[in-house]
Amino acid sequence: MTRVQESSDPRVEPKRPVHPLAAPPESWDYATSIEDASLANLRDRYDLWIDGEWVKPAKKLWFESINPSTEQTLSEVAHAGPTDVDKAVRAARRALPGWRDMPASHRARILFAVSRLLQERSRELAVLETLDNGKPIRESRDVDVVLAAQHFFYYAGWTDKLDHVLPAGRKAEPIGVCGQVIPWNFPLLMAAWKLAPALAGGNTCVLKPAETTSLTALRLAEILEEAGVPPGVVNIVTGAGETGAALVNHPDVDKIAFTGSTDVGKLIQKSLAGTGKRLTLELGGKAAHLIFDDAPLDQAVEGIIQGIYFNQGQVCCAGSRLLVQESVERQLIDLLLARMQNIRVGNPLDKNTDLGAINSEEQLAKIESYLEIGEHEGATRRGPQCELPASGYWCAPTLFTGVTPTMRIATEEIFGPVLSVLTFRTPDEAIEKANNSLYGLSAGIWSDKGSKVFRMIEKLRAGVVWANTYNKFDASSPFGGYKESGFGREGGWHGLFPYLK
Amino acid sequence: MTAPPVHKTFKLYINGKFPRSESGRTLPLFDPKQKSEIPLTQIARGSRKDVRDAAQAARKAFAGWSAAVPLLRGQILHRMAELLDSRGREFEEYLTFYCGATPARAEAEVEAAADRLLWYAGWCDKLAQLYGTVNPVVGPYFNFSMPEPTGVVCAFAPPKPALLGLVSLLAPILVPGNTVVCVVPLEAAPIAVTLAEVCATSDLPAGVLNIVTGDPDELMPHASVHREFDGNFLVSSQAEVVRDIEAAAANHVKRQLTVPAHAPAWWHKSDAQDVRWMQAFLEIKTAWHTMGQ
Numbered sequence: 001m002t003r004v005q006e007s008s009d010p011r012v013e014p015k016r017p018v019h020p021l022a023a024p025p026e027s028w029d030y031a032t033s034i035e036d037a038s039l040a041n042l043r044d045r046y047d048l049w050i051d052g053e054w055v056k057p058a059k060k061l062w063f064e065s066i067n068p069s070t071e072q073t074l075s076e077v078a079h080a081g082p083t084d085v086d087k088a089v090r091a092a093r094r095a096l097p098g099w100r101d102m103p104a105s106h107r108a109r110i111l112f113a114v115s116r117l118l119q120e121r122s123r124e125l126a127v128l129e130t131l132d133n134g135k136p137i138r139e140s141r142d143v144d145v146v147l148a149a150q151h152f153f154y155y156a157g158w159t160d161k162l163d164h165v166l167p168a169g170r171k172a173e174p175i176g177v178c179g180q181v182i183p184w185n186f187p188l189l190m191a192a193w194k195l196a197p198a199l200a201g202g203n204t205c206v207l208k209p210a211e212t213t214s215l216t217a218l219r220l221a222e223i224l225e226e227a228g229v230p231p232g233v234v235n236i237v238t239g240a241g242e243t244g245a246a247l248v249n250h251p252d253v254d255k256i257a258f259t260g261s262t263d264v265g266k267l268i269q270k271s272l273a274g275t276g277k278r279l280t281l282e283l284g285g286k287a288a289h290l291i292f293d294d295a296p297l298d299q300a301v302e303g304i305i306q307g308i309y310f311n312q313g314q315v316c317c318a319g320s321r322l323l324v325q326e327s328v329e330r331q332l333i334d335l336l337l338a339r340m341q342n343i344r345v346g347n348p349l350d351k352n353t354d355l356g357a358i359n360s361e362e363q364l365a366k367i368e369s370y371l372e373i374g375e376h377e378g379a380t381r382r383g384p385q386c387e388l389p390a391s392g393y394w395c396a397p398t399l400f401t402g403v404t405p406t407m408r409i410a411t412e413e414i415f416g417p418v419l420s421v422l423t424f425r426t427p428d429e430a431i432e433k434a435n436n437s438l439y440g441l442s443a444g445i446w447s448d449k450g451s452k453v454f455r456m457i458e459k460l461r462a463g464v465v466w467a468n469t470y471n472k473f474d475a476s477s478p479f480g481g482y483k484e485s486g487f488g489r490e491g492g493w494h495g496l497f498p499y500l501k
Numbered sequence: 502m503t504a505p506p507v508h509k510t511f512k513l514y515i516n517g518k519f520p521r522s523e524s525g526r527t528l529p530l531f532d533p534k535q536k537s538e539i540p541l542t543q544i545a546r547g548s549r550k551d552v553r554d555a556a557q558a559a560r561k562a563f564a565g566w567s568a569a570v571p572l573l574r575g576q577i578l579h580r581m582a583e584l585l586d587s588r589g590r591e592f593e594e595y596l597t598f599y600c601g602a603t604p605a606r607a608e609a610e611v612e613a614a615a616d617r618l619l620w621y622a623g624w625c626d627k628l629a630q631l632y633g634t635v636n637p638v639v640g641p642y643f644n645f646s647m648p649e650p651t652g653v654v655c656a657f658a659p660p661k662p663a664l665l666g667l668v669s670l671l672a673p674i675l676v677p678g679n680t681v682v683c684v685v686p687l688e689a690a691p692i693a694v695t696l697a698e699v700c701a702t703s704d705l706p707a708g709v710l711n712i713v714t715g716d717p718d719e720l721m722p723h724a725s726v727h728r729e730f731d732g733n734f735l736v737s738s739q740a741e742v743v744r745d746i747e748a749a750a751a752n753h754v755k756r757q758l759t760v761p762a763h764a765p766a767w768w769h770k771s772d773a774q775d776v777r778w779m780q781a782f783l784e785i786k787t788a789w790h791t792m793g794q
Contacts, residue, residue: 150639262754269751274744281754457788468791474638478646478787483731484754487784492636494646494785 030344033351035137040128045076046214048084048238049221051091052231058083063240065215068134069348069357069392077214080237085206085246088235092177092204093252095232100174100202104160111156111199113227118149118192121223125216129188130348132215134357134393135311137349147473148192151491154475155200158496162201165496172500174202175278176254179247181268182217183260184210184359185314185415191217193490194257195234196475201499203255204233208247210260211240212360245271253277257498259316262413262439262484280488280498282316282480284413285441288434289319289470290456292427293327295446299468301335304419307444307470309343309397312358313417316485317442319470321410322399322421323430329423333401337382343397345386355417357392364393367416374400374409379420405433413439427452431459440482444470463489511690512545513714514697516558517707524548528687528715533601541599544690547713549723552682555711556729559653559680562708567650567678569706575625578675580703582618585668585696589615592664592695599691600663613768614668620774621672628677631776632783641792650678651756651782652731655724657717657746659736663689665767667696670734671710673778679732682711684724690714718742725749732756732782738763756782 045062047054061079066072080088099107118125122145129140158165162172178198182190187209198205209217221236237243241264248256248268255278258268262283272279289307291300307319324332348356358364375381379400388394399419403410409420424430434443443462447453453467463481466472473479478489488498512519522545529540566574585592589611596607624631632648654674659666667689674681685693697712713720725733725746731753735746738761750757758781766772 266751266754269754270748273747273751274740283754453790457786463784463786465786465788467789469642469789472638472640472642472789474636474640474644477636477638477644477789478634478785480785482651482784482786486754487756489785492646492787493634494632497780 030352034347035127035130035349035351037127037131037349039124040131041124042075042128042215046078046218046238048078048080048088049218049234049236050084050088051095051235052225055084055087057081063211065132065212067131068212068359069389071391074131075215077211077218077238080239080243080246082246085237085243085250088206088237089177089179089247089250089252091232091235092206095230096174096176096204098230099199099204099233104162107200107202108156108159110228111152111159111196114224114229115149115152115156117223117227118145118152122146122149125188125219127349128219129216130356132213133184133187134348134359136353136356137351138353139311143473144186144189147475148189150475151189151192151196155196155496158197159200162496162500165493165500172201175499175501176203177252178203178205178255178257178499179208179250179253180205180257181208181244181247181260182210184213185311185316187213188216188220190259191220193259197490197495198257198499199229199233201496203499206235206237206247206253208237208239208244211238214238248272255279255498257488258282265486278498281486282488282490283441283484283486285316285318285439285481285485286321286411286413286437287317287319287439287442287444287462288321288323288437288460289444290430290434290446291322291324291328291332292430292445292447292449292452293325294448295328296448296468297328297332297335300446301332301339303444303446303468303470304336305339305343308419309355309417310471312355312395314359314363314415315471316413317464317471318415319442319444320414320419321437322419323433324421324423325430326423326425333421336399340397340399341384343384345394345396346389355397358395358416359393361393363415364395367395367414367418370409370412370414370416370418371398374403374407374418374420377407377409379403379407379409405436411437427456431456435459435461438484441480441485442466509542511542511694511714513547513551514694514700514710514712515551515555516711517701519697519701521545522547522715523550523554530599530687530690533599533688542691544687544714547684547715547720549720551713552684552720552724552727555682555713556653556655556727558708559682559711560729562706563653563680565706566680566709569678571626571629574676574678575622577704578618578622578625578672581699581705582615582622584699584703585611585618586615588695588699592692595691595695596664600661600688610662610665613770614664616770617665617668617774618672621676624676624776624779628779632780632785636787638789643790643792644787646785646787648677648783649786651784652679653729654679654681654732654734654782655727655730656681656683656734657721657724657736658683658685658689658693659762660686660688661763662767663692664696666736667693669767669773669778670736674734674782675710676779677783679782680709682713682724682730684717684720685712685714686717687714721746722749726752728753730755733758734781735759736762758782
């Protein structure tokens with residue numbers, strides 16, 4: 001276990017009197033509470049899940065999946081090549097008529113069963129997710145798995161009500177075979193976001209998890225089988241970018257759904273040009289998080305912390321661009337720095353841990369490069385000096401002050417626990433600065449004045465706006481971006497549109 | 502002795518004004534019904550600079566049009582239908598003279614176009630109730646979703662049906678509060694410019710709708726990569742054109758709606774008067790607000 005320590009680093013704020021709630025007694029400490037890793041029940045090697053069977057990859061290649069908090073190998077995962085992807089797409093095509101034409105109430109029962117099984121196996125799934133991804137067990141247990149189960153429950157209920165979905169009263173038909181490519185930050189949850197609405201709509205799927213986090217998706221395959229999802233209705237092909245490309249470019253896929261970086265999203269959109277395939281994209285973000293001088297600051301501090309350090313900041317909607325009204329800037333930064341002292345960084349399996357491991361060496365290098373860029377650009381790097389574990393990929397919670405709107409740390413997605421703090425004077429300036437971004441996924445507002453909050457909600461060009469809260473998600477609530485953050489919605493009634501025609 | 506007609510110049514429509522192309526170029530429009538050496542008229546041949554100017558005007562107009570109360574947008578679209586109808590004889594004459602339509606077809610087209618505008622006008626103050634939801638989330642939050650316009654859309658109009666095609670393209674873009682630059686091929690230009698005159702006298706704010714006539718093959722490659730456009734509405738069946746425009750759209754993650762040329766859709770009310778045309782350039786915004794004391 002690691003402890004947050006007082007630092008001698010000159011960049012770190014000296015302790016000064018702060019809000020009483022933010023300063024814990026010196027003797028206060030936690031007892032460790034480590035979750036049992038053996039609950040994950042890992043196999044040594046995983047094959048591909050195609051047509052209801054575990055299939056060895058054609059080229060007999062496997063790659064290691066490691067625990068990012070220890071760098072130890074967890075298991076081996078199959079590397080799917082074009083032949084395997086083709087096999088999966090064919091299986092999905094063959095399974096389509098049976099799944100589409102099955103009585104809707106039967107499909108509903110099966111999807112409800114998936115939800116229930118996710119709940120029943122939630123502890124095992126949470127441990128597995130934490131091992132594979134590096135996120136704190138508190139989050140995988142209370143957020144990822146819970147929401148994944150809710151998504152299946154929510155869309156299971158839509159399955160036999162599809163004629164109530166489309167506004168024009170048209171009869172709803174599935175699109176067909178869906179290719180779905182998901183990221184590593186919420187592996188199981190993203191699989192649920194993609195599969196649940198597609199399956200409810202009567203589509204069949206080929207899912208490509210991210211190469212660093214395939215394990216919960218493969219466990220989900222077992223659950224789908226147990227719930228009675230027929231062979232071929234969901235196929236899971238593991239691998240890296242070229243596996244995803246093979247799926248995206250397969251001629252017999254009718255729809256692509258992608259969640260990931262804006263750069264890759266653009267490549268996918270380009271490669272689908274002229275093919276007539278349908279596409280939804282959920283891409284990057286650089287969310288503005290607005291703090292007005294009439295905000296409840298203690299609560300805002302919790303929201304800011306939750307907004308940027310949740311899941312180590314590896315969240316497309318992370319509140320990474322803090323915009324503070326000038327009059328409360330100093331006070332807020334003091335509160336934030338004091339609160340950051342209490343963030344517990346370390347073993348993700350410890351139930352006390354707030355900030356887990358960064359998902360991969362590559363991602364850590366990217367975050368660290370932005371820390372250098374920020375300093376080089378002239379911003380001031382601040383935050384607690386943490387004792388970080390010797391092995392694994394770790395980044396201490398960080399914030400930059402003195403950030404100007406054109407700096408790269410203010411405009412580019414870092415995807416790590418790094419907060420850029422900027423200021424504004426008037427609500428109009430806040431709107432202008434907040435909207436001055438190529439992205440438009442999410443935004444946050446803290447103010448106690450209702451009329452101001454609703455005006456901000458209206459003016460912010462972002463797909464999700466959190467007011468006096470942040471990073472909340474729900475199966476019934478549509479999520480997705482404006483501008484270069486993508487198009488299409490996931491969650492809620494609107495989340496069915498991309499899967500029906 | 503009857504006086505010769507007053508010569509009418511067909512110009513562009515940008516930011517509420519009727520400029521000639523900045524390039525000074527024109528294209529001759531010949532009679533579609535018979536071979537003739539003498540053109541019926543000259544059409545302004547818009548340039549890439551004209552498209553840029555129009556895009557800028559549309560961007561500037563977006564804040565006001567998107568924030569206008571839906572009732573006002575509806576009344577302005579209704580006003581456009583009023584004026585289209587009152588100038589119906591002129592549109593019919595132009596459809597027969599410049600586009601080669603039979604008088605009966607021209608009459609039907611004008612009536613259908615007015616109907617379509619009215620149908621869309623009525624949607625302005627209902628769209629939020631069609632696409633808006635209150636979401637029953639877990640926890641003490643008031644959570645709702647509502648439709649908002651995408652931004653500035655570039656529409657590539659079909660050569661025909663000149664009037665019905667244009668109205669069917671532009672109305673669903675305008676209803677939610679988008680602004681638009683419409684690239685119009687030579688054949689439909691007299692109709693488009695006359696429709697612009699309708700817009701200019703309907704209290705449609707300057708810049709909300711802009712028309713650049715000319716050679717689409719020349720303008721499309723530039724318009725499709727322009728970053729001021731948030732979306733493209735393309736009517737084309739040319740595989741290469743579709744692929745190029747859609748590929749260019751990827752550079753800025755633009756919303757792309759492609760419809761085959763000569764889509765019978767425009768003539769079929771059940772198909773053309775469908776909310777899905779508005780859905781293409783809508784964003785759904787979800788807001789969460791804490792409930793407490």
